[in-house]
Amino acid sequence: MGLAEDLAAVVGSEHVLTDELERFLYSKDAGVIRGTVSVVVMPETTGQVAELVRVAERHGVPIVARGAGTGLAGGAVPIDAGVVVSTTRMNRIHSVDRANRSAWVGPGVINLDLSRHTAPLGLHFAPDPSSQQACTIGGNVANNSGGPHCLADGSTTDHVLGLEVVLAGGTVITVGGDAPDVPGVDLRTILVGSEGTLGIVTKVLVRLVPSPPDVRTLLCVFDSVAAAAATVSGVIAAGVVPAALEMMDQKMTVAVENWLHAGFPVDAAAILLAEVTGETAAVEAEAAVIRAVADECGATAVSTAADDAERAVLWKARKSAFGAVAQSAPNYYLHDTVVPRTRLVETMEEVYRIGERHGLVMMNVFHAGDGNLHPLMTFDASEPGALDRVHAASGELVALSVDNGGALSGEHGIGQEKRDLMPLMFSDVDLDAQARVKEALDPGGVFNPDKILPRGSRCYDFGRPIPEGTWI
Amino acid sequence: MSIRVRSLDEFERAPSSVTVGLPPAAHRVAPASAEEMTELMAAATDAGAVVVPWGGGTHQGLGNRVYPDVIASTAALDRIVAWEPEDLTVVVEAGVTVDDLESELAARSQTAAFLEVAPGATVGGVLSAGVSGYRRPRYGPTRDRILQATVASGDGRLVTAGGRVVKNVSGYDIQRTIFGAHGALGVVTSVCLKLWPRSSTSATVTVEDPDTAWGLLYRPLAVLQTEAGSFAYLEGPTAQVERDAERLGGDRRDGLVWPSLPSGEVTAALTVPPARVTDAVARVGAVGRYVAQHGVGRVDVAGGRGTDWAGLREWAQALGGRLTVTGAPDGFYDGFDPWGDDPPALGVQRRLVAAFDPTRTINRGRLPGGL
Numbered sequence: 001m002g003l004a005e006d007l008a009a010v011v012g013s014e015h016v017l018t019d020e021l022e023r024f025l026y027s028k029d030a031g032v033i034r035g036t037v038s039v040v041v042m043p044e045t046t047g048q049v050a051e052l053v054r055v056a057e058r059h060g061v062p063i064v065a066r067g068a069g070t071g072l073a074g075g076a077v078p079i080d081a082g083v084v085v086s087t088t089r090m091n092r093i094h095s096v097d098r099a100n101r102s103a104w105v106g107p108g109v110i111n112l113d114l115s116r117h118t119a120p121l122g123l124h125f126a127p128d129p130s131s132q133q134a135c136t137i138g139g140n141v142a143n144n145s146g147g148p149h150c151l152a153d154g155s156t157t158d159h160v161l162g163l164e165v166v167l168a169g170g171t172v173i174t175v176g177g178d179a180p181d182v183p184g185v186d187l188r189t190i191l192v193g194s195e196g197t198l199g200i201v202t203k204v205l206v207r208l209v210p211s212p213p214d215v216r217t218l219l220c221v222f223d224s225v226a227a228a229a230a231t232v233s234g235v236i237a238a239g240v241v242p243a244a245l246e247m248m249d250q251k252m253t254v255a256v257e258n259w260l261h262a263g264f265p266v267d268a269a270a271i272l273l274a275e276v277t278g279e280t281a282a283v284e285a286e287a288a289v290i291r292a293v294a295d296e297c298g299a300t301a302v303s304t305a306a307d308d309a310e311r312a313v314l315w316k317a318r319k320s321a322f323g324a325v326a327q328s329a330p331n332y333y334l335h336d337t338v339v340p341r342t343r344l345v346e347t348m349e350e351v352y353r354i355g356e357r358h359g360l361v362m363m364n365v366f367h368a369g370d371g372n373l374h375p376l377m378t379f380d381a382s383e384p385g386a387l388d389r390v391h392a393a394s395g396e397l398v399a400l401s402v403d404n405g406g407a408l409s410g411e412h413g414i415g416q417e418k419r420d421l422m423p424l425m426f427s428d429v430d431l432d433a434q435a436r437v438k439e440a441l442d443p444g445g446v447f448n449p450d451k452i453l454p455r456g457s458r459c460y461d462f463g464r465p466i467p468e469g470t471w472i
Numbered sequence: 473m474s475i476r477v478r479s480l481d482e483f484e485r486a487p488s489s490v491t492v493g494l495p496p497a498a499h500r501v502a503p504a505s506a507e508e509m510t511e512l513m514a515a516a517t518d519a520g521a522v523v524v525p526w527g528g529g530t531h532q533g534l535g536n537r538v539y540p541d542v543i544a545s546t547a548a549l550d551r552i553v554a555w556e557p558e559d560l561t562v563v564v565e566a567g568v569t570v571d572d573l574e575s576e577l578a579a580r581s582q583t584a585a586f587l588e589v590a591p592g593a594t595v596g597g598v599l600s601a602g603v604s605g606y607r608r609p610r611y612g613p614t615r616d617r618i619l620q621a622t623v624a625s626g627d628g629r630l631v632t633a634g635g636r637v638v639k640n641v642s643g644y645d646i647q648r649t650i651f652g653a654h655g656a657l658g659v660v661t662s663v664c665l666k667l668w669p670r671s672s673t674s675a676t677v678t679v680e681d682p683d684t685a686w687g688l689l690y691r692p693l694a695v696l697q698t699e700a701g702s703f704a705y706l707e708g709p710t711a712q713v714e715r716d717a718e719r720l721g722g723d724r725r726d727g728l729v730w731p732s733l734p735s736g737e738v739t740a741a742l743t744v745p746p747a748r749v750t751d752a753v754a755r756v757g758a759v760g761r762y763v764a765q766h767g768v769g770r771v772d773v774a775g776g777r778g779t780d781w782a783g784l785r786e787w788a789q790a791l792g793g794r795l796t797v798t799g800a801p802d803g804f805y806d807g808f809d810p811w812g813d814d815p816p817a818l819g820v821q822r823r824l825v826a827a828f829d830p831t832r833t834i835n836r837g838r839l840p841g842g843l
Contacts, residue, residue, distance in 0.1 A: 099747035100769075144641045153638060157648065158616045173817040178745035179793035180613065180769050181602060183535075184815040184840040185656060185824055189615065189648035193641050206751035213690055233558050239581060239669035241560075275590035278712070279690050285709030340559040340636040370639045371559075372688065408642040418642075425642055433631040437644045441820065464714055 003059045007041045007083070010051045013019045015042040015089070026066065026084045030131075030165045032333060033074035033416050038081040045087045046202040047397060050170035053446065056083050057169070060258035062449045065196040067108065067139030072334055073415030075143065075195045079450050083198060083414025087138045095115055095205065100178045101261040102161055107201045113204070126153035129411070138201050144193030146411035148244040152277075153209060153370040155411065157192040162205030165191055167198070168442050173231065177206060190208035190437060195413050196448040198441040212243075215296070216287040217305040217314055220272040220294040221265050225300065227298045228270035229344040232368045234293040235274070236341065245369030248272040252376070255292070262317035263456040269455040272368065273318055321365040323375070328361060328387075329378035330426055333390045337401035337431045341371040347404050351375050351397065358393040372410035373392035373401065399424060414452045422454055431457040476512045477628070480521060480542060486818045490547045493529055495540070502545040504686050506622055506630055506661035509544060513659065514628025516542050517833045523626075524835060527597030527660040528569060530590060533739070533799030534601055535654060535810055535838040546596050549661055554574060554636075560667040561619065561636060566596025566660045582667045585611040588730040596660040602652025606694045606705070606730060609767045614651065617666040621647035623658025626829025636664045649824075655834040656825045656843065674707035678722035682766045683750055685720060692716075695766040697753055698731045702729035702766075705730075734761035736774030738800040742784060744769050755784060769793070777804060811840035818843065 001009075008016045017023065017040035028034045038061060043049045046302035049152055056063045062082040078084060091108035098121045105114060111132040115124040129135055139145070141163070146155045155161075162176030168214070175187045191198055222228040228247055235242065248264070248271050257264045264271060272294070276286040287304065294302050325332050339347045348364070355362030355377065359413040366374040375397055377385045396409055402424045409418060422431060435458035438445075485501035486494075486537070492502055499521070516523045521541035523699055526532070537673075546567035553563040557580045564573055570586040586598060587605040592812050597694040599621075604613040611617070622636035623646075633648035634640060640810045650657050679685040680700040686695045694703040703730055704720055706713045717724045733739070746769040757760045757771045759780075764771040775781070777800075785795035789812060797810035815821070818841040825832070825843060837843070 025841070097745075097747075100745045121605065144645070146639055150639070154612060154616055155641075157645065158612055167820065171820075173820060175817055177744040177792045179791070180608075180789075181604070181652070181741065181743050181794075181796075182815065183602070183652065183794065183796055183811050184843070185653050185821040186602075186615070186649055186651060187817055187820060187824070188526070189645050189651070190689075190824065193645050200804040210690060237558055238559060239671060241669060254765070278708075279715070280714035281715050282709050285711055312682050338562070338639050340556065340637055342556065342558045367639070368766045371637055372639050405636055407637050410637075410639040411641055422643065426632070429629050430632050431643075433625070433633070433646065433828070437589070437646065439823065440823040440827040463768065 003061060003083070004039050006055045006059070007039060007052060008322035010055060011041055011043050011048050016040070023164045023370060025395065025419070027077065029071040029074060029076050031070045031072040031074055033077055035074070035077040035079050035375065036081045037078055037084050040084045040086055040453060042086045042089050046164060046166065046172060049085065049166045049200050049202050050168065052085060052173055053166055053168070054170040056448050057444060063200070063446055064448050065138070065142070065200045067136030068110070068134045069197065070135040071139060071143060072336070073413045073417040075413050075415035075451060077416065087136060094136040096121065097178070098123065102178055102205055103208060104203055104205050105137055107136060107141070109137045111135050111137060111140060118208055119211065122211050123207055124211050126159055126209050127156045130322060134408050137204050137206065140194050140206055141201050142194065142196050143411065146367070146372065147180060147391040148246050148367060150247055151367065152241050158188065159207045160188055160192050160204060161207050163188055163191055164202055164203035165199040165201050168446055178205070194450055195415060197438055197451050199447060204412050214280040214283050215277045215311065216283045218274045218290055219303050219314060220274060220299045221268045221301040222270045222272070222299055223268065225270045225348050226345045228272050229348065229368065231272055231297040231299065232293045232341055232344065234297055238289050240272050240276070240289050240294055242286070242290065242369060244275040245274065245275040247271070247364070247366055247368035248273070248318070248321065249364040250338060251361065252321055252365045255328055255363065256317050256321050256328060260317045260320060262313050264317060265301070272472070273314060297370060315371045315384065318365065325363060325376060325378055329380050332376050332378045332380040333394065333395055335373065335375045335394060336409050337373050337375065337398055337406055338410040339371045339401050339404045341369070343404040344368065344371060347373065350400050354396045358389045358392055360389060367410070369408070371406065394449055395421070416451060419450070419452060420454045476781060477518055477814045478511060480481050480515050480519050483512060483515065486545050487549070490545050494526060494543050494545065497540045497543045500545065501542065504548045506549070506624060509600065509659055509661050510624040510628055510630040511650050512542070512544055513624050513626055513833060517627050520831070521833070522836045523833050525596070525600065525655045527567060527594030528592035530593040531597055531601035531603060531795055534796070536842060537802065538835050538838045542658055542807060546594060553662060557582060560638065561664055561668070562667055563636065563662060563664045564595050565662045568595050568841055569593065570595060570598055577667060581670045581672070582749045583670050584617060584665050584667055586614065588728070589732045590623045595663065597808060599651055599660055599663060600653065600655050606696060606765060608765065609686060609695070610691050610693050611636040611668055615648050618647050619666055620664035621650050621660060622662045623650060623660050625658040626831065626833035632656060634664070638666050654838050656826045657838060659834060671708050673710040673713045674726060674728050675713050675717050676725045676727065677704045677706065677717050677720045678702070679704050680722065688719060693728070694754055696731060697764040697766060699757070699761055731763050734763060734774035736760055738779065738781070739772065739774045740781065740800055741796045741800045742771040742773055743796070744788055744791050748791055755787060772798070781808065789813060814841040
């Protein structure tokens with residue numbers, strides 16, 4: 001039988017998409033890379049996923065897991081006519097354990113749905129990517145997603161207590177659990193952030209954190225990016241790690257304000273959105289520190305959201321920023337790199353210079369507190385050469401971040417987009433070690449091939465014979 | 473190209489100042505650099521030798537017994553390489569002791585939130601042994617703070633994973649997988665750690681009922697229970713610490729007064745889902761000394777050979793937890809696995825480890841399942 005028929009035998013033909021238009025829709029994520037899809041399949045159970053893996057292996061076709069497709073690095077886009085396994089139907093919250101502050105959820109559960117579901121218990125899932133209304137927990141696990149509030153709370157990997165995963169051969173493993181300090185090699189840590197290249201996550205035991213009893217959200221206004229960045233460093237140096245510390249530059253502020261009218265000052269060079277959470281006395285003390293540091297660094301205004309409604313407007317404006325840029329040009333390319341936060345000022349200056357050199361508008365809204373930059377270039381893809389200029393500028397942005405002691409990606413992942421830039425950060429030996437991880441867990445290369453690691457990573461020659469007694 | 477590897481006999485023996493307290497072994501070496509550590513692993517693999525990496529020796533009681541041909545001391549890897557207070561990161565070599573690092577960081581009111589009571593333990597040792605501090609309710613396990621790690625793999629490769637920034641998704645998180653892997657992915661030579669700022673005000677408050685205290689406080693540093701009583705640990709803005717202390721109502725002492733880990737003939741860690749700590753305390757209370765971490769799910773216990781460890785283990789395992797022996801006389805292990813039942817996905821663990829140490833040069837057999 002053909003591939004589609006074999007897959008249909010597992011999940012039912014109504015959950016297999018083979019139509020050309022449908023396949024085209026699944027051949028791209030929220031980024032700019034398009035791939036090719038042979039068939040889309042939507043399983044509901046772990047058993048079905050295991051069987052699908054076996055079918056794909058039998059047919060010799062790669063499998064690419066996909067959540068909501070909000071990724072930006074091409075991680076969920078098959079390069080070469082793969083089977084897309086959509087986890088959309090695996091969207092059950094299986095159990096919530098209030099006493100142990102955890103929940104078993106399907107990979108297709110939407111990030112914000114989970115936090116809404118557990119809010120009445122005074123608990124929430126801490127990672128909150130800007131796409132949290134759409135992105136899935138499975139996607140968060142694959143990309144080790146962050147969000148504004150991972151400054152104090154940490155990225156997804158800090159919030160995964162256990163995983164059920166289908167590996168090569170359809171083997172199902174469950175690792176981790178509610179009890180801490182699981183002995184042995186912690187496979188959770190290697191699976192989280194592996195971008196679907198080692199297996200398909202079918203259940204996640206997430207850690208839930210208590211919702212804070214009180215919160216202060218401050219809007220600090222500056223007449224230079226440097227003053228805003230100095231405030232970021234100053235706040236940390238004063239011993240306060242806010243729940244979130246977000247920066248927006250003037251171009252971005254103007255775009256957002258045009259659209260949402262959140263009350264952002266359009267004449268400011270930069271604004272900082274700072275949030276502290278906790279008990280009332282603590283947030284008051286910490287908000288006072290932030291205010292004092294901002295004043296000292298020359299803030300032209302500092303205001304505090306008066307109530308939840310005002311606070312919600314500020315956050316909506318921040319998290320909708322990427323939508324607001326549509327008024328500037330038909331296409332945008334959103335970047336994701338990290339630098340040590342002490343290098344923010346010089347990095348930002350160079351980011352603008354790169355934009356000017358390539359004739360691109362560079363807009364910025366980013367997680368300043370942890371040095372996670374998101375330069376966004378707007379362009380018109382129908383203009384000849386525009387995308388080439390964007391790609392050239394992108395390469396320079398990544399090289400700049402790594403040269404400044406940073407990393408290729410803070411939360412979007414490597415995917416296809418940055419795969420060939422990995423040697424900027426890692427030696428041949430380092431990449432070979434990563435390739436060995438892939439080989440150990442997915443020897444047949446069925447899961448999301450040619451992602452994360454550049455081709456040839458595994459070929460490093462150490463010039464030494466294979467030692468006697470090696471397990472091969 | 474072929475690289476000549478020194479034989480084990482060609483490595484300089486560690487000086488007696490380093491070998492004090494080390495168990496006997498044919499070769500006791502303290503490599504002066506990460507590169508030399510790597511070369512030592514290659515030599516050991518070529519010789520078919522078993523290596524035990526050695527930091528402070530404080531957690532060598534964990535796991536299955538290993539009888540080494542080579543002891544690889546990290547004593548000479550003793551530098552704090554780069555501390556960036558404003559970035560809240562530090563790069564440190566494996567042989568630096570936790571106490572030395574923390575006292576250095578305290579000068580600028582920062583902490584790596586390592587175990588507060590680990591005299592002599594080294595950074596490389598606590599990472600490899602998977603040891604977290606008491607302040608886990610606020611800062612999470614030590615694993616969450618590993619940003620980058622460099623390891624000398626069992627087959628002699630110097631591998632770096634991760635980056636020196638607080639947020640990073642660039643390739644597989646090997647730097648976190650080393651946590652608790654007892655060197656199976658390599659001897660840790662250096663790491664970059666995420667730090668936390670400390671507040672000037674802290675207090676230790678006696679509480680009657682630790683469960684009530686845990687429910688009352690928003691992210692306390694810790695709520696601990698020992699046979700001497702229960703204590704809540706507070707740190708933060710002065711007004712908040714004062715208010716929390718008042719709400720708890722017990723005796724209050726300024727600063728953080730941590731209990732040392734219980735010691736005895738046999739010591740073990742009982743791990744259970746966090747909400748079952750009180751049940752666990754009810755079971756271990758009769759055994760001997762203990763330190764229970766509420767909200768975390770870990771109880772460190774000290775007892776004797778005659779303690780009903782098997783009964784405790786059975787109870788914990790039924791809850792999805794474990795009883796792991798952390799220290800015992802050699803003979804104790806006959807018929808009593810220090811780890812308990814084999815962990816799930818042992819075969820996958822084995823394949824992953826083989827990617828770094830195909831002949832199991834480092835700590836062969838120490839891990840659960842004899843890995």
